[in-house]
Amino acid sequence: MTFKTTLIATAVLLACQTGHAQTAKEVAAEMRQMREELRQLRAELDGLKKQPEATATTATAATSAPNATSAPAPYASVAPQREAEAAPNAVSLFGYGELNFTRPKNNIAASEATARRGVFGIGYRFNERTRFVAELEVENAVASSGDSGEVAMEQLYVEHDIDDGLSAKMGLFLLPVGYMNESHEPTRYYGVTRNLVETAIIPSTWREMGVGFRGVRDSGLRWDAGVVTSFDLTKWPSDSTETKESPLGAIHQEGQKAKAASLAYYGALNFDGIPGFNVGGSVFHGGIGQKQPDIASPNASVTLAELHTKWQVGAWDLSALAAEGRFHDVSGFNTANSAGNPVPDQFRGWYAQAAYRLWRKGDYSLVPFARYERVNTAVNYSSVFPGQVVSTGPDNKVWTVGASYYLHPQVVLKMDVQKYQNDSALDRFNMGVGFHY
Amino acid sequence: MRSLRFLAPFLIYSTLLTACGGGAGSANTTESLSAAALLGQAIFKDPSLSASGQMSCQTCHDPSMGHASPFTTAVALGGPTLSDQGGRTPPGINYLKYNGAFKFDADGTPKGGFFWDGRANSLAEQAKGPFLNAVEMANADAAAVIHKVSQATYAEQFKRVFGADIFNDPNTAFERVAYALERYQIEDTDFAPFTSKFDAVMQGKEAFTPEELRGLVWFNRADKGNCAACHPSTKPDNAPAALFTDFSYDSLGVPRNTEIAANADTNFFDKGLCGPTRTDLSARTDLCGAFKVPSLRNVAKRNRFFHNGKFTTLTQVVNFYITRDTNPTAWYPADPNNVLVYNDLPALERGNVNVTEAPYNRTGLSPALNGQEITDLIAFLQTLSDR
Numbered sequence: 001m002t003f004k005t006t007l008i009a010t011a012v013l014l015a016c017q018t019g020h021a022q023t024a025k026e027v028a029a030e031m032r033q034m035r036e037e038l039r040q041l042r043a044e045l046d047g048l049k050k051q052p053e054a055t056a057t058t059a060t061a062a063t064s065a066p067n068a069t070s071a072p073a074p075y076a077s078v079a080p081q082r083e084a085e086a087a088p089n090a091v092s093l094f095g096y097g098e099l100n101f102t103r104p105k106n107n108i109a110a111s112e113a114t115a116r117r118g119v120f121g122i123g124y125r126f127n128e129r130t131r132f133v134a135e136l137e138v139e140n141a142v143a144s145s146g147d148s149g150e151v152a153m154e155q156l157y158v159e160h161d162i163d164d165g166l167s168a169k170m171g172l173f174l175l176p177v178g179y180m181n182e183s184h185e186p187t188r189y190y191g192v193t194r195n196l197v198e199t200a201i202i203p204s205t206w207r208e209m210g211v212g213f214r215g216v217r218d219s220g221l222r223w224d225a226g227v228v229t230s231f232d233l234t235k236w237p238s239d240s241t242e243t244k245e246s247p248l249g250a251i252h253q254e255g256q257k258a259k260a261a262s263l264a265y266y267g268a269l270n271f272d273g274i275p276g277f278n279v280g281g282s283v284f285h286g287g288i289g290q291k292q293p294d295i296a297s298p299n300a301s302v303t304l305a306e307l308h309t310k311w312q313v314g315a316w317d318l319s320a321l322a323a324e325g326r327f328h329d330v331s332g333f334n335t336a337n338s339a340g341n342p343v344p345d346q347f348r349g350w351y352a353q354a355a356y357r358l359w360r361k362g363d364y365s366l367v368p369f370a371r372y373e374r375v376n377t378a379v380n381y382s383s384v385f386p387g388q389v390v391s392t393g394p395d396n397k398v399w400t401v402g403a404s405y406y407l408h409p410q411v412v413l414k415m416d417v418q419k420y421q422n423d424s425a426l427d428r429f430n431m432g433v434g435f436h437y
Numbered sequence: 438m439r440s441l442r443f444l445a446p447f448l449i450y451s452t453l454l455t456a457c458g459g460g461a462g463s464a465n466t467t468e469s470l471s472a473a474a475l476l477g478q479a480i481f482k483d484p485s486l487s488a489s490g491q492m493s494c495q496t497c498h499d500p501s502m503g504h505a506s507p508f509t510t511a512v513a514l515g516g517p518t519l520s521d522q523g524g525r526t527p528p529g530i531n532y533l534k535y536n537g538a539f540k541f542d543a544d545g546t547p548k549g550g551f552f553w554d555g556r557a558n559s560l561a562e563q564a565k566g567p568f569l570n571a572v573e574m575a576n577a578d579a580a581a582v583i584h585k586v587s588q589a590t591y592a593e594q595f596k597r598v599f600g601a602d603i604f605n606d607p608n609t610a611f612e613r614v615a616y617a618l619e620r621y622q623i624e625d626t627d628f629a630p631f632t633s634k635f636d637a638v639m640q641g642k643e644a645f646t647p648e649e650l651r652g653l654v655w656f657n658r659a660d661k662g663n664c665a666a667c668h669p670s671t672k673p674d675n676a677p678a679a680l681f682t683d684f685s686y687d688s689l690g691v692p693r694n695t696e697i698a699a700n701a702d703t704n705f706f707d708k709g710l711c712g713p714t715r716t717d718l719s720a721r722t723d724l725c726g727a728f729k730v731p732s733l734r735n736v737a738k739r740n741r742f743f744h745n746g747k748f749t750t751l752t753q754v755v756n757f758y759i760t761r762d763t764n765p766t767a768w769y770p771a772d773p774n775n776v777l778v779y780n781d782l783p784a785l786e787r788g789n790v791n792v793t794e795a796p797y798n799r800t801g802l803s804p805a806l807n808g809q810e811i812t813d814l815i816a817f818l819q820t821l822s823d824r
Contacts, residue, residue: 145543238537238559239675340559387598387613389471389620 035128092123095135096436098186100193105427115141116193116432119154129161137205152254154205165216172209172255176224176268177282178202178306178321186434190317190355190369191400192414193430197349200375200396201323202306203249209258212266220273222280229253230264230286233300233333238340240391244377247347248302248325251288262287262301281307289329296332300343303328315357317367322350331383342390345382349375349396355404368403397421402430411435470624472598473613477621479591480614486585487574488517494567494618497527500627503735503823505529511696511746513573521572522698524707524714525553526746529739531630531823532732533560534623535676536684547686547710553728553744554715555686564618565611579611586614631678633734634820639678645820652817655810662758662806662814663795667730681733681821686710688726690761690779690790692768694745706783707745725786726779737819745781751818755811759804762797 097118103111121135135155143149157171174182180189180198184205189195198204210228217223235251237243242250253259264286271279282305289300306323325347334342355369374397381390402416412434420426470478480486484493492515499507506513506527513523538558539550549555551563567573568582576582586595587604596603599613622628637643645653655662657670665671668681686709699705707714710724718724728744742748748757757768765776779787791797796805806814 241675385613386600387473388616389473389624 090125092125094121094123094437095119096185096187096434098432098434100430100432103429105429106425121155130158132158154207156255166213168211168213170211172207173212174205174207175228175266175284176214177206177266177284177304178204178308178323179310179319180204181206185436186414186432187406187410187412187436190353190367190404191371191402191416192432195351195371196373196375196396196398197321197323197351199249200246200377201325201347201349202304203246203252206248206252207254208264209255210263220271222270222272224266224268224282226266228264228266229255229258229260230262231288231302232259232290233288233297233330233343234259234290234292234295236333236341236343238337240341243341244394247344247377248304259290259292261291262289276312277310279309281305288327296336297330300327300329300333302326317355318353320350320352324348334381334383335385342381342384342388344378344380344392346379347377348379349373363406363408365406366403367406369401371400373398373400395422410437471620473617474620474624476591476595476598477617477619478625479589480586480617481621483589485589486568486576486582488576489515489519491519492574498530502738503529503531504628505735505739506741509740511694511741515573516571516575523572524697524699525744526741528553528729528731529735530622531628532680532734534629535673535680547724547727549684550729554709555729556715556717559619560622561615561619564615580607582614583607583610586610630823632823634824636678638820646816648813648816649820651810652813652815655806655814656817660795660805661810666794668733682730685730686724686727687730687791688789689743690726690787691743691745691747691781693781694747697745706781708782708786709744722786723789726782726789733818734821735823737822751815752811755814759796759806759811762792762800763802763804
């Protein structure tokens, strides 16, 4: 470790003496080269440490089996070395958990405590450029035929650095939409539950199967693009309960035997060039009819677009996000399913949030926050027949006020009060604990 | 205490926030019906839409009976001259908005669907059936129904709601008639009032008598009445209170009812899920004899019970459940050698009858409920009537 530190310090000093400002790309290349050298040195050191042991083993073997050949297999000396090279930091474990208590203000009987999510992740780095990530999620503690819990692969993909500043991933991965979808550990957002916009409009945790690319430029620009699976209109329920909560959440496929006759395309652009500041947006467009012959809209599709910005300055953490989705070519489906729950044309929402670090001592800190959200999961319907009864909304207008109390940057106690201006029956008090590692 | 000191800032802040939680309030609800539902209401009550000119939906689904049959006969009389017997007792149609399309659960259990055999997948699909049934409203086809609608007092309103040229396309117009009836059943709280004594007790506004309370116990206990196995007394996720049905199917071995003329033919059997009215499951002989489990809400108002209207009192019904297999001679005819149990099914399909669950599984034993317990149970069932 001392050697590694010295090496890095030397490299940093050398870098400082070069007399010109390095680009992020150059720094990344240099760091990669340094890590490679360090790994080679560590492998050589491990090899030296094992040499007496190996010699003793060989001697023992030779003694016990005098007629055995002493010639090693062609690659026998390489394979163990490669294992020794990859082993020290190749595997990483990570995850997060959140446990919540909710008490609706006007319906005490509906109070609920649940181990909302336990997520267990494992990563494996094959080399400096190629890695694998898997994340297993257990929702609501127990999953069985008689329980409402869920076990799901949240992520399962291989990622490869094609070049400095350009990487590709393939498999089941989270889409780069908004803030919460890719970064949803409870320590990283305010409020006991995730905000409404990024659950009702952006169906986080939103993952699809496919191929994605990410590029990072020296200027602080970050772009994403990819081709992935999409949603499945045949899952649209005849009862509106689920679709009113999240139109896309009701028809997501999550990599479970996903219909893939119609794919989706996404693109995202973010600017991180000013410390503490981010602005960005994304667009997703995909087929949802999935060419299914048994529904009246086999070519239906959906487009979702969002814009977001965040500014972390001093003790303040300010952010805002707006998202809007539109369904296309669903009139046939709506006519054929007139009995139940038509598909809306449009759904949208936005929020603005301010948090302020009120107090900090060591690892402890207290961060109160306030957020206002406006979310409508069914803004309008046009593709319905005359006289068909449709229910727009609800047009939720929600204030969430609360605090996060950090015992450690990775462990947080939370509480908040949510006030629904459009329907006070939904007002509630929430408490929770969350962590990530 | 020192170890808890680190929580102090959070607890203080929590207390402040909780204290400032805001005032109470409740959501506004409106009881008004949509334009489509209002048309559905008019159609539901309109006898001119039948061939006889005397039969509306309401004729067989009387609001005062929980929208069940008002007739004291086993089945209703319909057709062009109101002289043709229906095949089954008109079922109660309250609380059906909480039902869903017919399906098989993951374990193979049939669930949902409308009619006694679940052959319709929605209220709208169900609503179309009686208009065209030769022994009910007896219209020749959709066009005949729509011609009558176009002559009705609400025809102009029908055009205003569904389009000025809607009558030019009888098939689409017929779909709109069914849609209107569905909206009426979904939106009008008369079809799901939840106003029984049971509801009042659950809301803490009234109390059961000791007899009713004991009846609830016998209703729920798996070793006694075990009624709740198919008629759950607990609230499902999609309704505000218990529905007293799980919308499943069961083969009960209800005795053959000779009041139904079709049963004069000894080779005819109404076998529910496997036909003959329903045609898509005819190969599933394991489902023969299974009929829809109805809601027990308003059961005490009914004049006839089960799909074939075999029984006329609730006491008969409960006694049948309790003693079907402990005293079969009370329910089934006997020839000189043996009792012809489950005689409304062909011999080969009598094995489908449920004999494994309480209260049936007591062959050779005493009945699951004694006389007082049966009285208690009936007292409880009477609390399920909407008021």
